[in-house]
Amino acid sequence: MDLILLPQMAYPVPAACYVVLATALVVYAQRHSQPESHVHYAQLGSNVTVPCGSVDQDAPVTWTANSTDLDASLLNGSRLVLQSVDLSHSGQYSCYEGSSWHLKYRVNLKVGLPPKEPVLMCRSNNYPNGFYCSWHLPSPTYIPDTFNITVMHDSKEITCEKEAAPKNRCYIRYLHLFSSKKYKVTLTVANALGSNSTTISFDEFAIVKPDPPENVVAKPISSNARRLLVTWQYPSSWPDPDSFPLKFFLRYRPLIIDQWQHVELTDGTSHIITDAYAGKEYIIQVAAKDNEIGTWSDWSVAVHATPWTEEPKHLTTEAQGAETTTASTSAFVVPPTTRIDSSDEAGSDGAAALSVLLGLLLGLCGIHLI
Numbered sequence: 587m588d589l590i591l592l593p594q595m596a597y598p599v600p601a602a603c604y605v606v607l608a609t610a611l612v613v614y615a616q617r618h619s620q621p622e623s624h625v626h627y628a629q630l631g632s633n634v635t636v637p638c639g640s641v642d643q644d645a646p647v648t649w650t651a652n653s654t655d656l657d658a659s660l661l662n663g664s665r666l667v668l669q670s671v672d673l674s675h676s677g678q679y680s681c682y683e684g685s686s687w688h689l690k691y692r693v694n695l696k697v698g699l700p701p702k703e704p705v706l707m708c709r710s711n712n713y714p715n716g717f718y719c720s721w722h723l724p725s726p727t728y729i730p731d732t733f734n735i736t737v738m739h740d741s742k743e744i745t746c747e748k749e750a751a752p753k754n755r756c757y758i759r760y761l762h763l764f765s766s767k768k769y770k771v772t773l774t775v776a777n778a779l780g781s782n783s784t785t786i787s788f789d790e791f792a793i794v795k796p797d798p799p800e801n802v803v804a805k806p807i808s809s810n811a812r813r814l815l816v817t818w819q820y821p822s823s824w825p826d827p828d829s830f831p832l833k834f835f836l837r838y839r840p841l842i843i844d845q846w847q848h849v850e851l852t853d854g855t856s857h858i859i860t861d862a863y864a865g866k867e868y869i870i871q872v873a874a875k876d877n878e879i880g881t882w883s884d885w886s887v888a889v890h891a892t893p894w895t896e897e898p899k900h901l902t903t904e905a906q907g908a909e910t911t912t913a914s915t916s917a918f919v920v921p922p923t924t925r926i927d928s929s930d931e932a933g934s935d936g937a938a939a940l941s942v943l944l945g946l947l948l949g950l951c952g953i954h955l956i
């Protein structure tokens with residue numbers, strides 16, 4: 587729609603009219619300009635006092651939370667006072683001036699906690715290539731946190747390359763192998779309410795922990811009622827088995843007995859269990875460790891097998907891992923409810939009011955809208 591201002595020539599428009607019109611528009615713009623929304627972080631359990639912007643402390647005001655009017659008992663003059671805030675106090679708060687309902691101040695209150703001491707762990711599962719460090723907070727802060735990690739070695743800082751996923755992890759390449767100097771890793775976590783940090787220091791060797799052996803398979807041995815053949819492979823993340831051989835640890839027990847038997851194997855990737863109970867189903871797991879350094883891996887997935895019998899009672903089952911695979915569940919995403927922003931409402935109301943006002947003024951000034 588085109589609006590054309592057409593002054594009527596027959597009746598010269600008094601200049602004063604334009605002045606009034608301009609003034610009205612300026613006032614309108616001032617009243618309906620959106621005060622920027624501030625963000626205010628408050629600590630869980632604290633008392634929060636929010637002033638209504640620059641409005642006088644004794645001026646009559648109305649506060650809303652998420653567009654709902656707040657009780658006057660929450661006010662001290664024009665200031666909003668929230669006692670012992672909890673998470674549900676988070677939200678959009680707006681302050682309107684007395685009778686005119688002009689929006690004077692908006693604040694997005696975010697209730698949270700300063701971070702606790704972060705938990706930091708470094709590990710090499712691909713020695714001698716490098717190691718990664720990962721971290722998490724022992725409890726949530728409910729507000730955004732930033733993490734800063736610094737790795738020092740031999741008084742030089744080394745870059746810890748952030749990985750795309752998982753986010754709380756970074757990777758360091760060993761620059762000097764077989765170094766006797768310790769690594770020192772400092773993690774600082776900060777948010778709007780505070781910061782905390784933790785430092786660990788360790789030797790290159792101490793953090794070596796391979797991933798568990800892979801493709802573990804256990805099979806009965808034909809015509810032998812007390813034997814089981816167990817085979818496995820190096821963890822695929824272990825880069826150089828020739829230069830850095832692993833040793834293995836096997837544990838096995840009949841399903842019906844709660845006590846494990848152990849065998850440590852310094853060579854090879856297979857083992858024959860010779861003392862199995864005839865006809866009993868066994869559960870078997872394998873762990874790995876560098877021959878010289880570091881610590882044992884976690885246990886591999888458990889496999890089940892039953893020694894050979896004249897008429898096999900059980901078929902061998904392979905990796906039980908499938909059991910732990912969770913069925914994919916469809917996520918029921920609740921559609922976000924449409925939130926009506928009070929300020930937008932005020933905006934459209936204001937627009938209607940403006941057109942009425944404009945029409946009135948234009949009429950007074952003798953201007954016709956075509």
Ligand SMILES: *[C@@H]1O[C@H](CO)[C@@H](O)[C@H](O)[C@H]1NC(C)=O
Nearest residue numbers: 630631632633634668669670
């Ligand atoms: C919050 O205010 C109440 C009442 O004024 C007071 O008793 C309490 O100690 C205050 N709490 C904090 C954390 O300041």
Ligand SMILES: *[C@@H]1O[C@H](CO)[C@@H](O)[C@H](O)[C@H]1NC(C)=O
Nearest residue numbers: 635643661662663664665667
């Ligand atoms: C209101 O705030 C003033 C100034 O901070 C304070 O002295 C007074 O005690 C408060 N009144 C109430 C009822 O909390």
Ligand SMILES: *[C@@H]1O[C@H](CO)[C@@H](O)[C@H](O)[C@H]1NC(C)=O
Nearest residue numbers: 651652673674675676677678
């Ligand atoms: C405001 O809305 C948010 C999101 O729906 C909610 O979590 C919060 O508790 C509400 N705050 C208040 C004070 O009602």
Ligand SMILES: *[C@@H]1O[C@H](CO)[C@@H](O)[C@H](O)[C@H]1NC(C)=O
Nearest residue numbers: 700701702703780781782783
């Ligand atoms: C860091 O977190 C610990 C608890 O993990 C806490 O006791 C300590 O006060 C926190 N330090 C700071 C500076 O907030």
Ligand SMILES: *[C@@H]1O[C@H](CO)[C@@H](O)[C@H](O)[C@H]1NC(C)=O
Nearest residue numbers: 732733734735736772774776
């Ligand atoms: C991280 O911490 C280091 C050392 O404390 C500091 O030099 C660096 O500026 C920090 N980086 C960020 C992004 O805060």
